Amino acid sequence: MSRPPASLDSLRDEIDALDDQMLDLLMQRCAVVDRIAAAKQGGPILRPGREAMILRRLVGRWKGSMPKRNLVRIWRELLSGLVGVQGPFSIAVWMPERGAGYLEVARNQYGAYTPTSSHQSPSQVVREVTSGNATVGILPLPRWEDEAPWWPLILSNAPDAPHIVARLPLTGPGPMGIEALAIACMTPEQTEDDHSVLAVETGPDISRSAFTDVLTTAGLPPRAVWDARPTADDARIHVIEVRGFVQPDDTRLLALRGASDGGGIRNALLLGAYATPLPADALE
Numbered sequence: 001m002s003r004p005p006a007s008l009d010s011l012r013d014e015i016d017a018l019d020d021q022m023l024d025l026l027m028q029r030c031a032v033v034d035r036i037a038a039a040k041q042g043g044p045i046l047r048p049g050r051e052a053m054i055l056r057r058l059v060g061r062w063k064g065s066m067p068k069r070n071l072v073r074i075w076r077e078l079l080s081g082l083v084g085v086q087g088p089f090s091i092a093v094w095m096p097e098r099g100a101g102y103l104e105v106a107r108n109q110y111g112a113y114t115p116t117s118s119h120q121s122p123s124q125v126v127r128e129v130t131s132g133n134a135t136v137g138i139l140p141l142p143r144w145e146d147e148a149p150w151w152p153l154i155l156s157n158a159p160d161a162p163h164i165v166a167r168l169p170l171t172g173p174g175p176m177g178i179e180a181l182a183i184a185c186m187t188p189e190q191t192e193d194d195h196s197v198l199a200v201e202t203g204p205d206i207s208r209s210a211f212t213d214v215l216t217t218a219g220l221p222p223r224a225v226w227d228a229r230p231t232a233d234d235a236r237i238h239v240i241e242v243r244g245f246v247q248p249d250d251t252r253l254l255a256l257r258g259a260s261d262g263g264g265i266r267n268a269l270l271l272g273a274y275a276t277p278l279p280a281d282a283l284e
């Protein structure tokens, strides 16, 4: 085999020097996270909103030849590793059958080495998170046809109850088209571009247009209705997605609860919020 030309050797020397510099910077970054962890004083080790904002900023800055998706993968591994050094961090993933794709989505977001358990039923995933066995649960988006929806298990006003905190993948639906929601026992965090998920309880017979009208009047026009189910006491709970960030005690939620629309709305709860995944053109 002929030796590579000298110029190639010198370019590789350059790469080695850059790798050393990048490694030094990574070590500096780790040391800052150690200081953040100490300053948190028991606050949440995982900050999904902050992580999404970091990634949006970096993707916006990136001009290298490597695709932006690869940049996101590198940073997801870094961020997840640095959540893990701050305290126990594990994920519970819905895996109805092998190869369903949710495990890959979970690992892409939360790292290859984060302890992971897989569960056949979504309710098991919710239980893992509620009990504190897992920090994050990975679940399918609610669908009308679900036989046993998981979202009724997270209907709660308590700030430390499980909430939806992320929609995955951050880079939009992957090759298998899989999308997932991440839940964690924390209040969702606002970023500069979010969607929120609400559970709205109505009487049993509200029309679709009356429902949309009352939500729109309250300042929460539904972007999608993911599911709706009758409850035991002759009511119906609708799961709706709205654009923007809704606080748990948001005045619009309070307005909805107090809406006098002829008995339509009975209650409204925040199921969570997520940073809007990056649009395809942001990744080009």
Ligand SMILES: C=C(O[C@@H]1C=C(C(=O)O)C=C[C@H]1O)C(=O)O
Pocket (backbone or CB within 6 Å): 033, 036, 037, 045, 046, 047, 048, 050, 051, 054, 078, 079, 082, 083
């Ligand atoms: C360092 C923090 O903890 C975690 C790690 C982050 C990071 O490595 O930048 C960002 C958000 C958190 O999920 C933080 O809260 O800022």
